[in-house]
Structure formats: structure tokens, C-alpha cells
Amino acid sequence: MTDLISxxxxxxxxxxxxxxxxxxxxxxxxxxxxxxxIVGMNIFQTAIILFYVSIGVKKGATIPILEHGxxxxxxHVVHAMDYINPLPHVLxxxxxxxxxxxxxxxxxxxxxxxxxxNTLEENEIxxxxxxx
Amino acid sequence: xxxxxxxxxxxIPLLSALIVSIVGxxxxxxxxxxAVAALSVAAWSSVxxxxxxxxxxxxxxxxxxxxxxxxxxxxIDYLNGLVLPVVSIAALINLISIKRIVDQxxxxxxxxxxxxxxxxxxxxxxxxxxxxxxxxxxxLEIAALTGYGLLAMGEERASLATLNYLYMxxxxxxxxxxxxxxxxxxxxxxNMVDIARLLPALYQSKAVLAAFTICMVGVWLKMxxxxxxxxLPNAYTYAxxxxxxxxxxxxxxxxxxxxxxxxxxxxxxxxxxxxxxVSDAVVWLAVIAIVMGAVLALAERNLKKMLSYIxxxxxxYMVGGVWLGNRDGMTGAILHIVNDAxxxxxxxxxxxxxxxxxRGYAFEDLKGLFRKMPFTMxxxxxGAMSIxxxxxxxxxxxxxxxxxxxxxxxxxxxxxxxIFSSLVNVVLFFRVFEICYYEPFADHHGHNNHSGGMDExxxxxxxxxxIVAVILIMVGIYTGDIVNYVIRFAIPEAMA
Numbered sequence: 001m002t003d004l005i006s007x008x009x010x011x012x013x014x015x016x017x018x019x020x021x022x023x024x025x026x027x028x029x030x031x032x033x034x035x036x037x038i039v040g041m042n043i044f045q046t047a048i049i050l051f052y053v054s055i056g057v058k059k060g061a062t063i064p065i066l067e068h069g070x071x072x073x074x075x076h077v078v079h080a081m082d083y084i085n086p087l088p089h090v091l092x093x094x095x096x097x098x099x100x101x102x103x104x105x106x107x108x109x110x111x112x113x114x115x116x117x118n119t120l121e122e123n124e125i126x127x128x129x130x131x132x
Numbered sequence: 133x134x135x136x137x138x139x140x141x142x143x144i145p146l147l148s149a150l151i152v153s154i155v156g157x158x159x160x161x162x163x164x165x166x167a168v169a170a171l172s173v174a175a176w177s178s179v180x181x182x183x184x185x186x187x188x189x190x191x192x193x194x195x196x197x198x199x200x201x202x203x204x205x206x207x208i209d210y211l212n213g214l215v216l217p218v219v220s221i222a223a224l225i226n227l228i229s230i231k232r233i234v235d236q237x238x239x240x241x242x243x244x245x246x247x248x249x250x251x252x253x254x255x256x257x258x259x260x261x262x263x264x265x266x267x268x269x270x271x272l273e274i275a276a277l278t279g280y281g282l283l284a285m286g287e288e289r290a291s292l293a294t295l296n297y298l299y300m301x302x303x304x305x306x307x308x309x310x311x312x313x314x315x316x317x318x319x320x321x322x323n324m325v326d327i328a329r330l331l332p333a334l335y336q337s338k339a340v341l342a343a344f345t346i347c348m349v350g351v352w353l354k355m356x357x358x359x360x361x362x363x364l365p366n367a368y369t370y371a372x373x374x375x376x377x378x379x380x381x382x383x384x385x386x387x388x389x390x391x392x393x394x395x396x397x398x399x400x401x402x403x404x405x406x407x408x409x410v411s412d413a414v415v416w417l418a419v420i421a422i423v424m425g426a427v428l429a430l431a432e433r434n435l436k437k438m439l440s441y442i443x444x445x446x447x448x449y450m451v452g453g454v455w456l457g458n459r460d461g462m463t464g465a466i467l468h469i470v471n472d473a474x475x476x477x478x479x480x481x482x483x484x485x486x487x488x489x490x491r492g493y494a495f496e497d498l499k500g501l502f503r504k505m506p507f508t509m510x511x512x513x514x515g516a517m518s519i520x521x522x523x524x525x526x527x528x529x530x531x532x533x534x535x536x537x538x539x540x541x542x543x544x545x546x547x548x549x550x551i552f553s554s555l556v557n558v559v560l561f562f563r564v565f566e567i568c569y570y571e572p573f574a575d576h577h578g579h580n581n582h583s584g585g586m587d588e589x590x591x592x593x594x595x596x597x598x599i600v601a602v603i604l605i606m607v608g609i610y611t612g613d614i615v616n617y618v619i620r621f622a623i624p625e626a627m628a
Contacts, residue, residue, distance in 0.1 A: 025303075041299055041302055045302065048313070055317055088313075088385055090251050091266055095269075098277075102298070105281065106295065113292055116288050
């Protein structure tokens with residue numbers, strides 16, 4: 001039991017991202033309202049962003065800006081251990097932009113669907129399609 | 133000048149998309165020539181690149197002069213050297229033929245349409261040319277987001293179908309991103325060649341296994357591999373024919389290319405076929421994909437949806453061919469990327485011409501079309517022969533390689549599925565021909581089609597279509613050269 005707890009605690013960032021991801025996936029599969037599905041999709045994307053951000057972290061490290069990097073006494077050793085890894089964070093800037101764009105396109109489609117069918121409930125839309 | 137070809141491929145369509153959207157405000161008529169010019173440059177560069185690769189071998193292009201693994205590199209070898217011209221030329225030919233459809237269906241949206249079209253081609257070419265795993269994700273999303281926009285400009289049901297595609301496409305791309313994340317955790321690199329260099333020591337690691345599985349599922353979702361295909365038929369059917377004839381031939385094929393790139397370059401065949409040993413199960417999945425695609429196509433009374441299910445079946449051909457794990461199967465799969473792109477382009481352009489004239493694509497709308505649109509129907513026959521696999525059209529040769537690969541891998545189920553699918557395709561297309569040839573004109577439209585004379589689509593739509601039909605046969609005749617001079621070198625020596 002203590003083993004289980006310690007494995008969960010030691011890798012808690014993975015557990016959090018998987019939980020969030022599954023919440024998003026559940027909303028996308030189970031919800032009937034299109035906007036709720038879109039929100040689920042956004043949660044799904046955010047979970048992966050969180051995952052990337054968490055893998056850049058190091059214990060006891062600080063933001064990756066070199067102190068005393070310039071000037072006449074710039075000659076000194078840089079320890080990579082003292083700075084968190086900035087690359088995953090930079091990648092996630094792009095992923096956030098992609099996520100926002102996807103959200104925008106999805107909501108625009110939802111507006112078009114609402115204009116066509118006057119509802120956002122999927123079962124009501126399907127009923128209208130079948131009637132035609 | 134020709135050192136910059138890899139950058140031209142992506143930068144020219146990207147910048148011209150911007151120019152088109154600005155020019156669209158001033159004069160809508162200028163959009164089309166700018167788009168054609170941009171894609172011509174892209175097509176020219178891609179053909180030039182193919183010849184450069186054949187002369188010089190692998191090209192690594194450092195963007196901005198930053199060398200990999202720090203900078204982003206474009207990496208062109210025989211595999212994407214072959215896929216690039218297919219994508220760019222197909223996009224160019226289709227662009228020329230759809231001008232009249234755009235003028236007819238949404239003249240006031242011509243500017244945004246061409247902008248999205250160019251961005252889509254930018255994304256597709258970028259996916260194929262890039263050598264960086266994360267860059268591939270970004271371009272994947274560029275292609276996907278513009279694709280949603282294009283597909284949604286269709287019938288009333290198009291928006292819901294596209295929204296479903298958007299859910300599935302986003303999950304697929306996110307899975308790919310997650311897989312790349314795991315690869316980054318274990319190797320600390322995003323450059324494909326660099327990852328491949330670092331991976332062999334880690335083949336037993338569970339994280340690498342997770343990365344591979346997650347990436348594969350993501351890519352399968354994006355290419356509509358059978359159990360994950362649900363988004364494809366509706367999204368392609370209800371879209372306008374100008375968009376579907378760009379997206380149907382290219383998107384699934386580019387995703388198959390990504391799968392082959394993942395297997396050959398990043399994870400290497402040794403890991404995928406020797407360490408994992410799941411290829412048999414995947415080939416059986418492909419068998420199910422082919423059979424189900426064929427059966428579902430048979431159930432349709434609607435030309436465009438029938439063709440969409442054929443696309444699903446064709447994806448099964450390529451996935452199966454890759455996972456047979458031998459040289460012939462891989463050759464067949466790569467050749468089929470080329471062939472299937474051309475023949476799907478051909479039949480979807482035919483649908484475009486039919487919709488332009490008849491305003492419908494259900495089987496009842498097709499009556500008497502052989503007399504009315506002889507050239508379009510001639511192209512449909514050529515495309516259908518290729519999909520069925522009749523020599524000398526190109527579809528025969530890739531199917532031949534796939535069957536040879538299936539026999540040498542001892543996988544008779546896959547062979548049977550290929551032959552079954554060919555037979556079903558015969559039924560599918562000859563049923564269409566019968567309606568088009570023997571049944572008289574439908575009178576329920578009640579205008580100008582009583583005459584019984586020829587009423588062909590405009591020349592600017594027929595000529596590109598006939599060019600595609602001729603390419604189908606030419607590629608078939610020169611298959612030997614394509615395999616001997618290009619595809620042979622695309623597959624690593626280690627593969628028997």
C-alpha cells in the first residue's frame with residue numbers, strides 16, 4: 001500500500017495530467033451538448049500542455065536566465081542543474097496557440113450549427129437530420 | 133538558387149496565402165492567378181528537389197543556418213523526395229480545375245477560400261519536408277485547421293460532420309504530441325535523425341514503447357484507419373467538391389507518409405518489426421479495414437460517399453503493406469501513396485465536374501451521363517480501372533507489389549482481402565457505369581437536359597481532369613523506373 005502511494009506521489013505530475021486528459025475525453029464522448037464537448041476537447045489539450053510544462057522542471061532549479069552572463073566578469077561555469085529546462089515551455093507556447101485556434105474554429109462551427117438547427121444538443125440535431 | 137528549394141516549398145505558399153488574403157480585399161479576380169503562381173513555384177521546387185536527391189543523395193536543409201539538433205532542419209531523402217511532387221502537383225492541378233466551382237458556388241468567398249487552400253498546401257508540404265518531430269506537429273495542425281475551414285464550406289450537414297472531424301483530428305494530433313513528449317523525455321531531442329541515433333540503447337524502455345504506441349494511434353486517427361475512420365465519410369461527402377478533391381487525395385496519404393517516416397527514420401525497422409513483434413496483429417486490423425471499407429462502400433447509393441469509403445479501404449492497403457515488414461510490402465505501400473493520391477484525385481475531380489453540371493451526386497442524378505459528359509466519364513473509367521487494379525493503370529502495380537509482399541510474408545489473409553476488395557470495386561464501379569450508360573436522362577430537374585446532346589463541364593475543368601487520367605496511365609507504364617530509381621533507395625538496406 002505504501003509502495004502504491006509512494007509511486008503515485010513520486011510521479012504526481014503524470015497522474016494529474018492523465019486524470020485531466022480522461023476528464024476531457026469523457027466529456028467529448030459522453031456529453032450531448034456540443035459546447036460541452038468543445039470544452040472537453042480544450043481540457044484534453046490543456047492536459048498535454050501541463051504534461052510538457054511539468055517535464056521541464058528540476059528540483060531546486062530556477063528560471064533559465066543566466067546571472068552575470070554579460071560584462072567583464074562573464075567568465076564562469078554554467079551548471080545546467082541550476083536552471084529548469086526551457087525548451088518544453090517554449091514548445092508549449094506554440095501548442096497553446098494551436099489550442100486557441102482549434103477552439104476558435106470549433107466554436108465558429110458550433111455557431112453555424114446553431115443557426116442551421118436552432119439547438120446545440122446533438123440528439124435533437126440528429127433527430128432533425130433524420131426527419132429530412 | 134536551387135539550394136533554397138526546401139524553403140521555397142513552405143515559404144512561397146505561406147507568403148502567397150497572406151498576399152491572396154490582402155489582394156482579395158482589392159480585387160477578387162487577382163486571387164486565383166497569385167495562388168496558381170505560388171503553387172507552380174512549389175511544384176517546380178519539389179520536382180527539382182527530387183532530381184537533386186537522385187543526384188546527390190539525402191539533403192539536410194538548415195533553416196536560418198542553425199544546425200540540428202538545436203535548429204530545425206528540413207530533411208529530404210528518397211521517400212519524401214517522391215511524396216513532395218505528388219502533393220504539390222496534385223494541389224496545383226486541382227486548383228486550376230476548381231476555379232469554376234468556386235465561381236459558381238461561393239464567388240464572394242473566393243479570397244478566403246484560396247487563402248485556406250494555400251495554407252492547407254503549406255501544411256501538407258511542411259509535414260512531408262520537415263525533419264523535426266515537433267515542427268511536424270505544428271504543420272499537422274496547420275493542415276488540419278485549414279482543412280476544417282475548407283470542409284465546412286459545404287452543404288448544411290457539413291458543419292456538424294466537420295465538427296466531428298475536428299474532435300477526432302484534435303485527439304489524433306494531441307496523441308502524436310504526447311508521443312513526441314515521451315520521446316523528448318527519454319532522448320532530449322526533437323530532431324528525427326538525432327532521436328534515431330539515441331534510441332537504440334533504449335529499445336527496451338517502457339517510455340519508448342509508450343511513445344511509439346501513442347504516436348501510432350494518433351497517426352491512425354488522422355489517416356482514418358478502420359476502427360478510427362468514423363469522421364471521414366461524412367466530412368468528405370458533405371463538403372463542397374472544390375475542397376474535397378484537395379483533401380480526400382492528399383490528407384490520408386500524407387498521414388500514411390508520416391507513419392512510414394516514424395517507422396523507417398525515427399523508430400527504425402529493427403525496433404518496430406523485431407523488438408515489438410505486433411506486425412501480424414496490425415496487418416489483421418488492415419485486413420478488417422479493407423473488408424469493412426469495401427462492404428460499407430457497397431451499401432451506399434451515393435457516388436461521393438461510396439468513394440469516401442473506398443478511401444478508407446485504401447488506407448487499409450497502405451497500413452497493411454507497411455506492417456508486412458518486408459521489402460515488397462513497403463515498396464507497394466510507398467508506391468500506393470503515389471498511385472492512390474492520383475487516382476483519388478481523378479475520381480473526386482470527376483465528382484466535382486458532375487456536381488458542377490448536375491448539382492447532385494446521388495446515383496439517381498447520374499443517369500445518362502456518358503452521353504452528356506463523355507470526357508468526364510472517360511476519366512472516371514480510367515480512375516475506376518486504376519482503383520480496381522487493371523493494367524496498365526498504376527493501381528495494378530502497387531497492388532501487385534502488395535500481394536507479392538503478402539505472399540512472401542506468408543500473410544494470406546491480407547492477400548485475400550486485397551483480392552476481395554478489388555472484386556468489390558469491380559461491382560461498385562460497374563454499377564455506377566451501368567446507371568450512367570444505360571439509364572436515360574433523369575427528367576426531374578426539368579430544364580435544358582431534354583436535348584440528349586453533349587453538355588460537358590467547362591474546358592478549364594475537363595483539361596486538368598484528362599491530364600490526371602493520362603498521368604494515371606503514365607505512372608503505371610513507368611512504375612519500373614519509379615521503383616528502381618527512387619523507392620528502392622527509400623527503404624533501408626536492413627529490410628529484406
